[in-house]
Amino acid sequence: MRVKVMGSAAGGGFPQWNCACQNCSRLRAGTLRGKPRTQSQIAVELAPDRWCLLNASPDLRSQIEATAELQARATGDKSSRISPIAGVILTSGDLDNTLGLLLLREFQPLQIYATPSIQEITTEENTFFRMLRRVRPQAVWNDILPGEVLRLEGTSNDSAVRVEAIALPGGYPEYVDAERTAELPADEAVVALQVEAASSGRKLIYCPTLPEIGDELLSRFAACDLLLLDGTFWSDDELIRVIGGRRTAQRMGHIPITGREGTLERLRAITHPNKVYIHINNTNPILDEDSTEFAQLTAAGWSAAYDGMNFTL
Ligand SMILES: [Zn+2]
Numbered sequence: 001m002r003v004k005v006m007g008s009a010a011g012g013g014f015p016q017w018n019c020a021c022q023n024c025s026r027l028r029a030g031t032l033r034g035k036p037r038t039q040s041q042i043a044v045e046l047a048p049d050r051w052c053l054l055n056a057s058p059d060l061r062s063q064i065e066a067t068a069e070l071q072a073r074a075t076g077d078k079s080s081r082i083s084p085i086a087g088v089i090l091t092s093g094d095l096d097n098t099l100g101l102l103l104l105r106e107f108q109p110l111q112i113y114a115t116p117s118i119q120e121i122t123t124e125e126n127t128f129f130r131m132l133r134r135v136r137p138q139a140v141w142n143d144i145l146p147g148e149v150l151r152l153e154g155t156s157n158d159s160a161v162r163v164e165a166i167a168l169p170g171g172y173p174e175y176v177d178a179e180r181t182a183e184l185p186a187d188e189a190v191v192a193l194q195v196e197a198a199s200s201g202r203k204l205i206y207c208p209t210l211p212e213i214g215d216e217l218l219s220r221f222a223a224c225d226l227l228l229l230d231g232t233f234w235s236d237d238e239l240i241r242v243i244g245g246r247r248t249a250q251r252m253g254h255i256p257i258t259g260r261e262g263t264l265e266r267l268r269a270i271t272h273p274n275k276v277y278i279h280i281n282n283t284n285p286i287l288d289e290d291s292t293e294f295a296q297l298t299a300a301g302w303s304a305a306y307d308g309m310n311f312t313l
Contacts, residue, residue: 001161001197001313003204003226006063006070007041008305010232010281011096013059021242023287033289035306038063039096040208040279042228043070044195046086046152046161053088054193054206056100066308087111087152089144089163091208092190093118093173101139102128109137113144115165115188121176146187151198160198165191166220170211170253190253192217194224202313204228208279211253213266222270226311229263230254231277231304234284234293236262242283257286257297264300271301278305 007013014037015024026032038059043051051070057063064070064085073082087110090097101122104110110132114122119141123129132139144150146167153160170190172181192207203224210230221227232254239245239252249256256262257277267275277297280286285293286304297304 001195001200001202001204002045002069003311003313004043004045004067004069005041005228005278005305005307005309005311006043006067007038007057007059008278008280008307008309009037009039010279011039011094012282013037013039014280014282014287016282019243019282021283023284024282026288032287034287037280037287037307041100042206043067043085044161044204045069049073049084050086051084052086052152052161053100054195055091055097055208056088056104057096058099060100061103063307083108085110087113089193090114090118090122091165091193091206092170093121093176095173095175098122098129101132104139105131107135107138110139111142112139113142113150113163115145115191116143117172117184117188119143121172121180121184125176125180144191146191162196162198164194164196166194166205166207166217167191168207168209168211170209194220197313200313202226204311204313205273206278209253210255210263213255213263218266218270221267222272224273225313227273227275228278228305229267229275230279231257231263231284231286232279232281234258234286238281238283257284264297264302268300274311275302276305276309277302280304 039057041057042054146165150163167187168190172189196203204226205224206228233249233256236249236256285291
């Protein structure tokens, strides 16, 4: 099972259009040794020419064009619009994870997997998403429930993958009003995804948002082979220090990398998986590959995801 990182930044990307922090300014000036990054987006191979996307980022169009495996194929007959993208699995209803669905609306048959609550808020609170339901077959929405294993078929038994959603204690997006949010089940708002290759039994965990970390989640992380984890912020007060923001990383639903409760420390004893930080905010010092923070990360056995990074499980 191949895994492709099509985008590795947090919402806004790197550089971010309205940001002139040190990282963004130096990247624009060409004085930072580091890579520009689009907003987080993953693709997982189900079979040759058959891929599933994990979320649908606002940068999806350019990400598809930058990824040869995901570009449309000519078939020889008149129906030449054949895309290798078979489906999309959503981890939340946030615009950063769903806006890209609107870019896939050209009457393309598509399977979309999400918790019932994410489906409900996406399609009912945002009427734009009805553009995905104009003809049949177009987008077909499917339930994925925390704790249940979903099997996505490739073209043979060998190429199937098993997907499990892991409930995280995050909230619903702010476009959903408080009254509605209170009625929706808390465990369907934000999930991490565990994707297991049926042929090899090897597992990826994709967790771009990590609001809390408990023992059960830690043991899942320890048992996977590739961990793509929330690397949004280096420190809890990063946004306050760098751009004069008001909220800490924790209050925004992201455990920072450093600090006593940070993921670097909490996952120090977990050495089996390939540990990769993803969803990196443009203020994060690890984006500068000459920084002490980047060196510290590498020394601790982690890497920082970049666009175009590939893995095989
Ligand atoms: Zn910036």
